[in-house]
Amino acid sequence: MDNNNKQRMKGFKRQAWWMTVVLTVSMNVIGLSTAQAETLSLTEEALDCILEPNKNxxxxxxxxxxxxxxxxxxxxxxxxxxxxxxxxxxxxxxxxxxxxxxxxxxxxxxxxxxxxxxxxxxxxxxxxxxxxxxxxxxxxxxxxxxxxxxxxxxxxxxxxxxxxxxxxxxSADPIMTIVSINPLHAEVIAPVSYLGKVQKKQKAKVGLESGPFKGEYQASVKTVDPVVDPASGTFRIQLTLPNPRNKIPSGLKCQVRF
CATH class of the missing domain: 2.40.50.100 (RNA polymerase II/Efflux pump adaptor protein, barrel-sandwich hybrid domain)
Structure with a gap:
């Protein structure tokens, strides 16, 4: 084999090596991006919730x-x-x-x-x-x-x-109704895809969009219902939201991000 052919073969080998390196790196990056996307989909997707008293x-x-x-x-x-x-x-x-x-x-x-x-x-x-x-x-x-x-x-x-x-x-009938709203409970209906990903005591952010209460508040998971509703494919999650001085009223709609 003459020198020209040898040089061409070496060039092909270098190109093949670089293509292998680029492909490997690209696959790793794609894999990392997929993992990040899965994490972001869990943390950034907002679920609807409603604020309720902790006692009624x-x-x-x-x-x-x-x-x-x-x-x-x-x-x-x-x-x-x-x-x-x-x-x-x-x-x-x-x-x-x-x-x-x-x-x-x-x-x-x-x-x-x-x-x-x-x-x-x-x-x-x-x-x-x-x-x-x-x-x-x-x-x-x-x-x-x-x-x-x-x-x-x-x-x-x-x-x-x-x-x-x-x-x-x-007589035996109620004479009045008293509620405790510190802390508040955020009631969430979550899709079954969240089952196993949300745990008790896990931190979450509860967002409000109503007037003077607009903003995000720190909350923690109180209970995770282990029973899934077969008709809707959902289960219930309850969070605890501190509410000093009863600032936030109950009954407001909210969104939660885990």
Whole structure:
């Protein structure tokens, strides 16, 4: 083989080597870009969601009665344990006074009879002590019945509805609705392709587009429903969104990015 042919063969080999290198690099770049695209499709695609209270309580009365005073208004913020409504309790208050008088008399009787150890039998001593104890228990019962005429808030939150007014009769039906919106819950219906990719405690961004609340907020995944709806091919995800000072109202539509 002459020198010209040898040079041509070397040139072909160099070209083939460079084509192999370029093809390999290109395949790697394509593979990397595909992986990045998959990641971006998961993190950048927005799913619709709605903001809901973390608690929604229908407050009821443990006893029947007539409303004496409604102590809160719609829109009021109340703390857990604060009184929200009282029922008329004249009878219960009188019962407490009567039971208190009996309990005090029983205590005095026991004290007097302690000084007469030799003048009364053991049976009489036991009967007097038992009567005094029963009187104390009746007093405690009367106080509990009186206390049940005042209804207290079971949570800290906002009163969104009052269902009874002064003079109305209360039974087992709700008397008001109280919600807690700090934190808020973002409810998401996600396609089945997200199953296994979203985990509890995972961080996410919740976007709002409404007026003064517009912006993105940090949230975290609270629950991931393991049950898929076969009809729609979706499952539920619930996120927790901190809401200090109850700044953001519930009921707003939102979008979430994981």
């Amino acid at each position: 309580i229908d407050v009821s009365s443990p006893v029947e009665g007539v409303v004496d005073e409604v102590m809160v208004e719609r829109g009021s913020y109340i703390k857990k344990g604060a009184p929200v409504l009282t029922l008329r309790s004249e009878l219960e208050a009188a019962t407490v006074n009567l039971a208190k008088a009996r309990a005090e008399f029983g205590s005095r009787t026991v004290e007097r009879n302690d000084k007469l150890q030799d003048l009364i039998s053991d049976h009489e001593k036991d009967e007097i002590a038992t009567d005094a104890q029963i009187a104390q228990l009746e007093l405690q019962e009367a106080k509990v019945r009186l206390a049940m005429k005042t209804i207290y808030s079971p949570i800290s939150g906002l009163v969104i509805e009052t269902l009874k007014e002064e003079g109305e009769f209360v």
